[in-house]
Amino acid sequence: MNLETIAIILGGLTIGSALMVIISKHPVRSVLYLVLTFFMISANYILMNAQFIAIVNIIVYAGAIMVLFLFVLMLLNLSRENEPKSSIMVKLGAVIAGGTLFTVFIAALKDGVAVAATTATDADSIGLVENLGHLLFTKYVLPFEVSSVLFIAAMVGAVLLAKREKQIIE
Amino acid sequence: MVLATIFQSGVSIEFYIVLSTILFVIGMIGVMVRRNAIILLMCIELMLNAVNLLMVAFSTYFGQADGQIFVFFIMVVAAAEATVGLSILVMAYRNLRTTDVSIFNKLKG
Numbered sequence: 215m216n217l218e219t220i221a222i223i224l225g226g227l228t229i230g231s232a233l234m235v236i237i238s239k240h241p242v243r244s245v246l247y248l249v250l251t252f253f254m255i256s257a258n259y260i261l262m263n264a265q266f267i268a269i270v271n272i273i274v275y276a277g278a279i280m281v282l283f284l285f286v287l288m289l290l291n292l293s294r295e296n297e298p299k300s301s302i303m304v305k306l307g308a309v310i311a312g313g314t315l316f317t318v319f320i321a322a323l324k325d326g327v328a329v330a331a332t333t334a335t336d337a338d339s340i341g342l343v344e345n346l347g348h349l350l351f352t353k354y355v356l357p358f359e360v361s362s363v364l365f366i367a368a369m370v371g372a373v374l375l376a377k378r379e380k381q382i383i384e
Numbered sequence: 385m386v387l388a389t390i391f392q393s394g395v396s397i398e399f400y401i402v403l404s405t406i407l408f409v410i411g412m413i414g415v416m417v418r419r420n421a422i423i424l425l426m427c428i429e430l431m432l433n434a435v436n437l438l439m440v441a442f443s444t445y446f447g448q449a450d451g452q453i454f455v456f457f458i459m460v461v462a463a464a465e466a467t468v469g470l471s472i473l474v475m476a477y478r479n480l481r482t483t484d485v486s487i488f489n490k491l492k493g
Contacts, residue, residue, distance in 0.1 A: 216393075216394070217390055217393050217394065217395060218393075218394050218395050221390065221395050221399065222399075225399065225403045228403065228407065229403070229406055229407065229410070232406075232407055232410045232411075232430060233410060235410075235414065235423075235426065235427070235430065236410060236413060236414035236417060236418060236423070236427065241420060241422060241423060244423055244426060245426065248426050248429070248430065251430065251433070252433065255433055255436070255437055258403075258437060258440075259437075259440055261390055262389070262390055262440055262441060262444040263389055263390070263444060264440045264443070264444065264452055266452070267436075267440055267452050267455050267456070270456065270459060271433075271436075271459070274459050274463060275429070275433070275459070275462075278463065279429065279462070279463055279466045282466060282467065282470060283422065283425070283426060283466070283470070286422065286470050286473065286474060287422060289474065290422075290474070290477050290483060292420070292422075292483065297420060298419040298420060298482075298483075298484040298485075298486070299419070300417055300418070300419050304416070304417065305417050307416070308413050308416035308417045309413060309417075311412075311413075311416065312409045312410075312412055312413040312416070313409075315409055315412065316405060316406065316409045319405045319408075319409075320401075320402065320405060323401050323405070324398065324401075327397050327398070327401075327445075329446070331389070331391040331392060331397070331445050331446075332389075332391075332445065332446055332447030334447050338389050340443070340444070340447060340448070340449040340452070341440075341443075341444070341449070341452060345449055346449055346452055346453065346456075349449050349450070349453055350453055350456070353450075353453075354453050354457075357457060361457065361460045361461075364460065364461070364464050365460070365463075365464060367464075368463075368464035368465075368467050368468050369467070371468050371471070372467045372468055372470075372471040373471075375468070375471040375472055375474075375475050376471040376474050376475060378478075
């Protein structure tokens, strides 16, 4: 079994689980299929020798963000019965619009890559923690620090928005 | 032992262009079809992941690590966006008792 076969099987599984996210009616099932999609995408990263991004993808997306989604779903107590449904015309229009966008993207990108793949022998080590960490703390140290400000703003905003307002009793 | 990258052993970059375009389009169709606001946020995450996949593919293809740093920053922004979006959603549910986006039409003229 060569790498190409593995890549094609993995790509098919990724597309299948992503389709199940938008097909399945129950919101909790959608979340679980999205977690599966993230694991598949992480497997794709490992296939491309991007080990650090693969692990961070599992920890941040599948571990943190999707658990947050799941908590909110449990909090809101949604079920299959009160899941809003859209009409068949909206579905048809969405699929046609998506197919058109796909065609345009493929037509624009199919001849886009004129540069051959790198032939450097150390190309397999660029995704390792050592290399990425060095780059993150030298060339990209300013965006790294600014992102902490973004997190503070997001945290304060989330707490402020989700806080229950005090009931005013006349 | 020298490991070759996946692109040196036969897989073309066009495969990953097609794969991530399909994932992006699936996310976009989901945003248009579903009316549950939580599923909408999840489809946005799916679209961001499609872009991440293409960035990592090109980063490996060209042998430069900058693309993977940008994937890292996209994950940072996605995490912040998900927290704020979900807290807005919880607040809207508390007031309107629904997550149907077609109910959220107070800004419509």
